[in-house]
Amino acid sequence: MTRTETWPNRFWGSAPLPKTKREFFDAIVAPKASGDEPEIATIRLYGPIDSWGGYWGISAKDVGGVLDALPDSVTQIILRINSPGGHVFEGISIKNLLRAHKAKVTAVVDGLAASAASVIAAGADETVMSPGTQMMIHCTSTIVWGNAADMRKEAAVLEGLDRSLAEIYTAKAGEKDWATLLEAETWLTASEAVAEGLADRVADIPDAGESTTVSDDEQIVLLPDEDEPEDTAAARVIRFAASAATRVPRPPDSTEPGEPNRKETAVAYSDLTAGLRERLGVTDANATDEELLAALDETLEEQADTTPTATLPEGVVAIDATALAELRQNASAGAEARAEQTSARRDGIVDTALREGRITSASRDHFRAMLDSDETATTSLLASLAKNTVNVTEIGTSDSLTDSDDALYGSIYGKKEA
Structure with missing residues (x-):
């Protein structure tokens, strides 16, 4: 008796077994x-x-x-x-x-x-x-x-x-x-x-x-060709289905009194086929496994023949990671050098104002801090101060002493010669 005779839904005799x-x-x-x-x-x-x-x-x-x-x-x-x-x-x-x-x-x-x-x-x-x-x-x-x-x-x-x-x-x-x-x-x-x-x-x-x-999950039955190479689309789909089934705990076979059984949503084969249909663009909800696998093979072949190219938005430039690290290092060094130049320039502004008699030594640090806060305004302020308002001549030394001065010094303090 075959499947097409009296019992059309029985899978025995010469009729092939269902895949699921x-x-x-x-x-x-x-x-x-x-x-x-x-x-x-x-x-x-x-x-x-x-x-x-x-x-x-x-x-x-x-x-x-x-x-x-x-x-x-x-x-x-x-x-x-x-x-x-x-x-x-x-x-x-x-x-x-x-x-x-x-x-x-x-x-x-x-x-x-x-x-x-x-x-x-x-x-x-x-x-x-x-x-x-x-x-x-x-x-x-x-x-x-x-x-x-x-x-x-x-x-x-x-x-x-x-x-x-x-x-x-x-x-x-x-x-x-x-x-x-x-x-x-x-x-x-x-x-x-x-x-x-x-x-x-x-x-x-x-x-x-x-x-x-x-x-x-025991009802997830896939019957691949025994000679199917492991790297084909069919083999990959079968391995995916098997791994998906193992990720969900099997429900108990009985719900008789005793320890309560927690019900879980089991992973079934229809999840896999529905996902494949969606990703492969197969609109026929009744597509057979063979049709899905053929669509998957076709998609994989198209991907293998096409070299993917990344498209960057306008104004965006891709850069090698090593080059990026070098640029960052150089930028850091440049920032340090610029900071040193800025500090030296501001020190020079204060020292010039001090030599020109515009400020006193006691106020030097104050004006230096003002330069760090607002260089433009502080520079203008120093330039507005009058020159030589502060005596900057050194006291206690002279290069113009006369011989009479030396004689007077000797008569008072005595002079020792070797």
């Missing part, structure tokens, strides 16, 4: 449009209900991992269903997981909710049939090998399961002859499902919008 679990099971969280609106998470349950999980279908463990990864701020879950059903106990478990979650769950049948999938739909807080959809309910079935006693025992198990299904449908739609409806394998259109009470209304329910994808 997201191809048939996904969850996204939309940001709040305003502070008053609820934060909505959309879970797409498109595929059979199967305890194996993985590629073979959607298991209770898969759903539990997604619910655990939802942010605590999520207050509403839109569960979009298109499933032929599958394992009854997995369906009941998924229904109970959703019922136990604090968020309000709205089940939206997008195509078919049959068998175990109808159990999940009926267990939601609200069940909405999209136009043109159907729901199917029937008795449970199995395959058994053994003697007559084994057959009777298995029949009793199936009858008990049918009663369990009737209880679930009764909780949704009220008392009816569920045994007859199940035995007849009843197919219901959207309006008939509402009439029977298994759905609340027929309507088109808008999606929450794709923003942040949450899922168990």
